Amino acid sequence: MKTRAITGFFFVVVMLASVLCGRYVFSAFYLLVSILCLHEFYKLIGQSGVRPNMQAGMLNGVLVFVFVALQYYTSEARFLLVLLTFSMALIFIQELYKPSPAPFTNIAFTFLGIIFTVVPFSFFHALAFVNGSFNFHFPLAFLLMLWTNDTGAYLSGRFLGKHKLFERHSPKKTWEGFIGGVLLTVGTATILSHYFTDVHWLQWASMALYISLVGTFGDLVESMLKRSINIKDSGSILPGHGGLLDRFDGLLLAAPLVFAFLYLFFI
Incomplete structure (x- = not known):
């Protein structure tokens, strides 16, 4: 428990610093x-017997994000499209030289x-630029609401949870936890609306609902991934918390949906 608390503290500090230290730190982080x-x-995925093309995949991941x-x-970033066409072809070409049955x-x-x-x-990175210039309000609010949802769901589920939410993929999640997470997240959004006036408080509350709902599905999807290969944690990079995933x-x-929500309806 002590290790988990210390790791959680430094994780939060680093995450907040990544948002508050300007656009270059934000993008690089x-x-x-x-x-x-x-x-x-x-x-x-490698633990399930699949052998993804890690080198070519990570090269393409860097190029896509950049x-x-x-x-x-x-406005002169189009040259990367040329690199992407070649780098994505590498994923197929690399497989030609691997002895694989699939x-x-x-x-x-x-x-x-x-x-x-x-x-x-x-998409999460794009939240900081949804108005055209760097603004830490949206990514910071997103993180705070996401953490609030996790905390509210955990506490409500632990003390009030009786009815399973999706037992097949996450036996510990309950409807009581889900509702508690939603309520606490909407409350956090209401408080944030008094300090971040970029959009109306109803829009902040709508974002909170999306984050609670879709964030829960994201958690379930990751649980489904881990159960499909019979592991508990996605990694060990964060002592006491598991992996980054x-x-x-x-x-x-949640990040793609929240960005689309803001971009299409309120910006």
Whole structure:
């Protein structure tokens, strides 16, 4: 418990610093996190017998994130499209030289890793630039609401939980925990709306609902992945907490939806 608390404290400090230290630190940090998550995904999938093309996949992950991120720094990022066409071809070419009974399974999981990890972090990164220039309000609020949802769901589920939410993939999750997480997250959004006036408090509350709902599905999807290969934690990089995918599972599905929600309806 002590190790978990210490790790959690430093994790929160680093995450907050990554958002508050300016756009260059923000972009570099989440590029690093997205690639570490991709590497963790490939290692997990490797335990099931699939052999994704890790080197080519991680190269493409870097290029995808950098290409999306550079749209907010310069209008001359199109040259990366040329590199992406060659680097994505490498995923197929590399498989030609590997003795594998299921080459297209390896190729499919190589691309799935990029879609599952790098693309969501690209959308999370875009939250900071949704108004055209860097603004830490949206990514910071996203993280605070995501953590609040996890905390509220854990506490409510522990003390009030009786009815299972999705026992097949996550036996400990309950409806009481889910509702508690939603209520606490909406309350956090209401408080944030008094300090971050970028959008109306109803929009902040709507974001909270999306994060609670879709973040829970993200957690379940990651649980489904781990159960499919019979492991408890996605990794061991965070002592007492498991891997990075364990910490960011809610973000992976919620970030693209929240970005689309803001971009299409309120910006």
